[in-house]
Amino acid sequence: MIPFLSLKDITAKYADEISSAVERVVDSGWYLQGKENELFEHHYADYIGTKYCIGCGNGLDALIWIYRAYIELGVMQHGDEVVVPANTYIASVLAITENGLKAVLVEPDPNTLELDENKIEEAISFRTKSILLVHLYGRCAYTEKIGELCKKYHLHLVEDNAQAHGCKYKGLKTGSIGEAAGHSFYPGKNLGALGDGGAVTTNNKELADCIRALANYGSSKKYVFKYCGRNSRLDEIQAAVLDVKLRHLDEDNHLRQKVAAYYYDNICNPLITLPLRLPDENNVYHVFPILCECRDELQQYLTEHGVQTLIHYPIPPHLQGCYNSEWEGLSLPITERLAKQELSLPISQVINSKEMSLVVELINSFHLR
Ligand SMILES: *Cc1c(COP(=O)(O)O)cnc(C)c1O
Numbered sequence: 107m108i109p110f111l112s113l114k115d116i117t118a119k120y121a122d123e124i125s126s127a128v129e130r131v132v133d134s135g136w137y138l139q140g141k142e143n144e145l146f147e148h149h150y151a152d153y154i155g156t157k158y159c160i161g162c163g164n165g166l167d168a169l170i171w172i173y174r175a176y177i178e179l180g181v182m183q184h185g186d187e188v189v190v191p192a193n194t195y196i197a198s199v200l201a202i203t204e205n206g207l208k209a210v211l212v213e214p215d216p217n218t219l220e221l222d223e224n225k226i227e228e229a230i231s232f233r234t235k236s237i238l239l240v241h242l243y244g245r246c247a248y249t250e251k252i253g254e255l256c257k258k259y260h261l262h263l264v265e266d267n268a269q270a271h272g273c274k275y276k277g278l279k280t281g282s283i284g285e286a287a288g289h290s291f292y293p294g295k296n297l298g299a300l301g302d303g304g305a306v307t308t309n310n311k312e313l314a315d316c317i318r319a320l321a322n323y324g325s326s327k328k329y330v331f332k333y334c335g336r337n338s339r340l341d342e343i344q345a346a347v348l349d350v351k352l353r354h355l356d357e358d359n360h361l362r363q364k365v366a367a368y369y370y371d372n373i374c375n376p377l378i379t380l381p382l383r384l385p386d387e388n389n390v391y392h393v394f395p396i397l398c399e400c401r402d403e404l405q406q407y408l409t410e411h412g413v414q415t416l417i418h419y420p421i422p423p424h425l426q427g428c429y430n431s432e433w434e435g436l437s438l439p440i441t442e443r444l445a446k447q448e449l450s451l452p453i454s455q456v457i458n459s460k461e462m463s464l465v466v467e468l469i470n471s472f473h474l475r
Pocket residue numbers: 164165166167194195197198240266268269289290291292302303304
């Protein structure tokens with residue numbers, strides 16, 4: 107069986123370094139808010155290219171804290187609107203609605219699967235205050251036009267960089283393009299911890315200070331509480347593990363890019379469409395999505411032949427039960443079509459060439475019965 111993602115192999119690749127990092131923390135007797143966090147935050151801010159990095163509990167919290175800080179600082183108010191791609195993972199949308207803000211779902215471009223720059227302007231109202239730009243599947247979603255729209259309408263650009271650690275746009279890393287970015291270190295992400303973890307990166311000191319306090323009960327001084335915060339911190343063991351894995355991130359992303367290049371160069375089946383190919387630096391291939399009208403048959407065929415695939419994502423946010431009538435009657439044909447056609451192939455830094463060629467062979471010989 108070729109697994110979709112073997113976390114076991116991914117961890118095993120750096121087992122010695124990871125074990126000694128974990129051991130160091132265990133032996134230190136200091137497990138929260140210590141040197142490991144400080145060091146990792148420093149290294150990650152340097153890597154992304156921002157002044158500040160704040161470790162927090164997970165990627166969803168990172169995004170929640172950004173918008174919560176805007177509200178605390180009086181930059182946004184409950185009821186303000188945030189543009190977000192309709193085909194994103196639910197967490198992007200939850201971060202908006204959790205803060206009493208209104209998520210305005212905008213369709214993706216079917217060729218890139220990223221937020222369609224040409225559909226943003228018509229979604230902007232006098233209450234629109236921000237765009238939450240998701241670099242979905244590891245691909246840079248930023249465009250010059252999006253930057254211009256933010257200027258024109260005074261929108262705060264926030265990036266959801268949960269799937270795109272290391273991705274670049276014209277020499278800038280994603281996560282440093284907007285005013286702030288949320289990052290997830292969920293184990294399956296390109297930079298993954300051995301459990302939950304997340305971070306915010308920003309160049310804005312006020313925002314950074316506020317977020318650091320919010321994620322620590324609302325306190326920046328012991329026993330003094332400025333905000334009604336929560337406890338959402340990155341623990342020392344995860345920070346130490348992430349610091350090890352950060353050192354190998356570029357090399358691991360490069361291996362993913364090689365797998366993607368192999369798929370692009372060799373997958374050839376009229377039933378299958380591949381998203382537009384970008385230069386490698388603009389895509390770190392968190393996911394390798396393909397589109398197929400008979401997706402379910404293709405997935406079943408691959409499963410029967412020993413290749414595990416996933417769907418990102420089978421039900422878009424606007425059709426989820428948690429939002430019952432929030433978007434009743436809203437038609438998002440592209441998003442809904444992608445949910446029916448998308449299939450994610452195995453891709454990672456540990457998949458070998460034999461596995462890659464088997465995936466391609468199977469896909470190329472797939473036909474309708
Ligand atoms: C994983 C993910 C998140 C949430 O991260 P967690 O650490 O799992 O909370 C947010 N947005 C996107 C696009 C993601 O893929």
